[in-house]
Amino acid sequence: MRYLFFIAAVLAAGFLISSPYKLQLLTFIGINTLLALGLNMLMGYAGQISLGHAAFYGLGAYTSGILTAHYHWSPWLGLAAAVVLAVAAAFFIALPLLQLSGFYLGMGTLGFGMIMFVVFRQMSLTGGDSGLVGIPGLSIGPLSLDSPRNYLFFVWAVAIISIFLCERLINSRIGRALRAIHDSERAASSMGIDTGKLKVHIFVLSAMLAAVAGFLYAHLVSFISPSSFDFLVSVRMVTMVVIGGMASVWGSLLGAAVLTILPESLTVFSEYEMIVYGLVLIVIMILLPQGLFRGVLDIYERAGSKPGNASSRCQG
Amino acid sequence: MLSLRNFECRYGSVRAVKGINLEVASGELVALVGANGAGKSTLLQALCGFVPDWSGEISFEGSPLRCPINPSEIVKKGISLVPEGRALFPPLSVMENLELGAYVRYRRRDHRNIAEDLEFVLELFPILRQRTKQPAGTLSGGEQQMLAIARALMAKPALLLLDEPCTGLAPLLVLVILETLVQLRASGITILLVEQNARAALGICDRGYVIENGSIALEGSASALLADANVQHAYLGKECRL
Numbered sequence A: 001m002r003y004l005f006f007i008a009a010v011l012a013a014g015f016l017i018s019s020p021y022k023l024q025l026l027t028f029i030g031i032n033t034l035l036a037l038g039l040n041m042l043m044g045y046a047g048q049i050s051l052g053h054a055a056f057y058g059l060g061a062y063t064s065g066i067l068t069a070h071y072h073w074s075p076w077l078g079l080a081a082a083v084v085l086a087v088a089a090a091f092f093i094a095l096p097l098l099q100l101s102g103f104y105l106g107m108g109t110l111g112f113g114m115i116m117f118v119v120f121r122q123m124s125l126t127g128g129d130s131g132l133v134g135i136p137g138l139s140i141g142p143l144s145l146d147s148p149r150n151y152l153f154f155v156w157a158v159a160i161i162s163i164f165l166c167e168r169l170i171n172s173r174i175g176r177a178l179r180a181i182h183d184s185e186r187a188a189s190s191m192g193i194d195t196g197k198l199k200v201h202i203f204v205l206s207a208m209l210a211a212v213a214g215f216l217y218a219h220l221v222s223f224i225s226p227s228s229f230d231f232l233v234s235v236r237m238v239t240m241v242v243i244g245g246m247a248s249v250w251g252s253l254l255g256a257a258v259l260t261i262l263p264e265s266l267t268v269f270s271e272y273e274m275i276v277y278g279l280v281l282i283v284i285m286i287l288l289p290q291g292l293f294r295g296v297l298d299i300y301e302r303a304g305s306k307p308g309n310a311s312s313r314c315q316g
Numbered sequence B: 001m002l003s004l005r006n007f008e009c010r011y012g013s014v015r016a017v018k019g020i021n022l023e024v025a026s027g028e029l030v031a032l033v034g035a036n037g038a039g040k041s042t043l044l045q046a047l048c049g050f051v052p053d054w055s056g057e058i059s060f061e062g063s064p065l066r067c068p069i070n071p072s073e074i075v076k077k078g079i080s081l082v083p084e085g086r087a088l089f090p091p092l093s094v095m096e097n098l099e100l101g102a103y104v105r106y107r108r109r110d111h112r113n114i115a116e117d118l119e120f121v122l123e124l125f126p127i128l129r130q131r132t133k134q135p136a137g138t139l140s141g142g143e144q145q146m147l148a149i150a151r152a153l154m155a156k157p158a159l160l161l162l163d164e165p166c167t168g169l170a171p172l173l174v175l176v177i178l179e180t181l182v183q184l185r186a187s188g189i190t191i192l193l194v195e196q197n198a199r200a201a202l203g204i205c206d207r208g209y210v211i212e213n214g215s216i217a218l219e220g221s222a223s224a225l226l227a228d229a230n231v232q233h234a235y236l237g238k239e240c241r242l
């Protein structure tokens, strides 16, 4: 039901809006939704933090970008390579890092993000600081996705399918196990949950979603440079998750929308972006720790003066 | 089924369990009683992989357990613990807690009859049936204890370890739990029961161990221990009634 409504909204937006700029903005919201969704699976459900997720975003964008622009691969093979590489990288860093938890994990992922940023800047293949140009657009068989409208539909199809799959996962046995880990790793392990393995898997899943987002981004803009994948971008992803609400799949969408539209409509934003994110994180944590989505819903429910919904507020 | 040889546990320089020998045969119901701080919980926690610094030999169903014990593997092997602090998942609902109890059965490929077992534990503790949607953290202390036991049973353990399962329960419910343990034993589950209430525990068990300061002070059949003058003096004070 929610999905039907949502698909209708995307179709309506796609057909009613004619400004290419606005269509592209909506497309960016879809891409950022994928990023926020993946990170939310990790942060909101498994309770692990990553401060270096832009690395996977960049890995996805550069892998497919390089293979298509330099080596003239089909973008779909580029996508496959991007996902494989991101998954491999995520496994590689998750295995040692996820034995740790809390701050250590934050530090470790931060370090990984920095290393990848340097790699993007220094490698000759990536074009260094001046960026990688000539990334081709996408087409599905004879259908070209070059027009902003088609690309919008494509990105949102991917986003909706991802939301659907993530929601399925969360409502499954695995999702319960993730929430158990979030609550207490020790108690979760005594339920027979292999906490280490599950954390690695969810980390890999979120890296994969980030890589897909990177792929979509690269083939949309056709030019990428390291600054699109720096530390600030990782922080922006965390902020999206926090704004939308931890452990809220649909909140990810809201967080992505807010943080895509705000910087575009407020030009002061770009100068003080980091400060704004910092403030937003602090304010949300204090006032609406459930995030905007859940928080506003709660205020609405309370205003509806139903006394019995306290329980809905003590989850997660 | 379970055998400990010269089993020791340390917390830094503190030796909480000192060279214990303990056997639990298949199908037995064994009590482990002792004063506060004697090392009972430490022993159970170590078996489940939560006390990293232990030595000695543990064997379970004929095969030895080796030094870092992985808690999730222990459950998979068929040892479930109802811990002292209950260790529920407070934000998750009662039903979700129960379902998590059965999680390991998917790893063990033994998940066909989960619905029936759910029915069984809800039959056992009917109060939980009315609370399935409630967050576990909002249950009363006694209800939480029932949920903890029910959740452990959902794992279909071969060996059930209980750390003071009757604490905080009304006398009538204590009887229900003890009866349940007898019933479970009859259905083939082996049980190691840690209890402060020695009279209640020994009343339903086959054999018992008395642990003092980390060492086994006495062991024997439950009836012999109940009759033992030292035990009567130390653990079965005259006023102590159920």
Ligand SMILES: Nc1ncnc2c1ncn2[C@@H]1O[C@H](COP(=O)(O)OP(=O)(O)OP(=O)(O)O)[C@@H](O)[C@H]1O
Residues within 6 Å of the ligand: B011, B014, B016, B034, B035, B036, B037, B038, B039, B040, B041, B042, B043, B084, B196
């Ligand atoms: N994490 C820990 N670090 C250091 N010492 C500990 C730790 N846990 C327990 N101990 C010590 O080990 C000893 C045994 O504790 P344990 O919890 O096993 O006792 P118990 O027999 O279960 O007591 P009770 O009946 O009160 O639950 C105690 O002296 C306790 O202080």
Ligand SMILES: [Mg+2]
Residues within 6 Å of the ligand: B040, B041, B042, B084, B163
């Ligand atoms: Mg204890």
